[in-house]
Amino acid sequence: MTSASTPEHGQLAQALADGIVQIREATTSDQLRTVVSALTGKKGPIASIKSSLGKVADIEARKELGQLVNDALAALGVATDGRSRELRAAEFSSQIESERVDMTEVAMSANVERRLGRMHLVTQAMERLEDVFIGLGFQIAEGPEVETDFYNFEALNMPPSHPARSMWDTLFVESDVDGSVVLRTHTSPVQIRVMQDWPPPIYAVMPGRVFRKETPDATHMPVFHQIEGLVIDRGITFADLAGTIESFTKAFFGPGFTSRLRPSYFPFTEPSAEFDIRRHDGTWIELGGCGMVHPHVLRAGGLDPDEWSGFAFGFGIDRMAKERHGINDIRDMYSDDVRFTEQFS
Ligand code: PHE
Secondary structure, eight states: OOOOOOHHHHHHHHHHHHHHHHHHHOOSHHHHHHHHHHHHSTTSHHHHHHHTGGGOOOHHHHHHHHHHHHHHHHHHHHHHHHHHHHHHHHHHHHHHHHHOOOTHHHHHSTTOOOOOOOOOHHHHHHHHHHHHHHHTTOEEOOOOSEEEHHHHTGGGTOOTTOGGGGGSOOEEOOOSSTTSEEEOSSSTHHHHHHHHHSOSSEEEEEEEEEEOOOOOBTTBOSEEEEEEEEEEETTOOHHHHHHHHHHHHHHHHOTTOEEEEEEEEETTEEEEEEEEEEOTTSOEEEEEEEEEEOHHHHHHTTOOTTTOEEEEEEEEHHHHHHHHTTOSOGGGGGSOOHHHHTTOO
């Protein structure tokens, strides 16, 4: 390195120092671009030093100065890149901040009542039912809402054109074979699926949505919910059925409630019964159907009726939620009106 010091050396050192300060002080990307093009452009301080290189007489000093000009440009470039990154990062975060939509503002602001959602009444009832049955030693199972004729009717001891099929106003799904696919009219088809899938003994409850061709009124909806129960074991008797219904009644409604069975008819149970629950005021609520699983149904589920026996029951959940909360019109539960739903917790 020569120690030659021309006036140009001094100017270059000054231009570099000034340039670095200006770059550091730029507060926006636009300003930085302007500063940099003024510094390094054709009319800038570095360019004017470059053009005066010819006047430096000493060849070594001229060479050295040329190298220093290049170094100065490189140093300005490094400083520019660094500052540019900083500015862009800051600009990006302020853009994000300014475009942010604060969804919490309204709910959190003073004087605005905060509203929390609640589970639907039917969901609440369903979860409590599941808890009670799990407490009694049952497992939970589920089946499809779109069913075949086989599971919804035939396997349940209702061959085609069996008159009992008209007990359920069936909604059919379009399919290749007319009438072979239905929206399940009850949760009983899940009995068959569980018998086919699970090795006995079976203690299962099967909640779910069911569908019937009904005009909505105060006590009916075309879509509603049932819970099915199925017990399969050796030596199960009607007394086990009655005892289970009674234990369930006390566990779910409270110790002051009792149940009763009335003879009835279902194709898939024999004998069959309907069961009612007695309220505190002595009046009875009809809850659902039950009975001993018919041998044809055990066979359709792949079980030998000489070895296994069992009982089944099924009842409506919406009806229960309606009774429990003293709701007059079942349609209110599906009105999606918060003024109605927020009354129940
Ligand atoms: N599936 C019957 C109904 O929907 C109820 C039931 C279930 C009856 C199980 C007996 C046994 O009406």
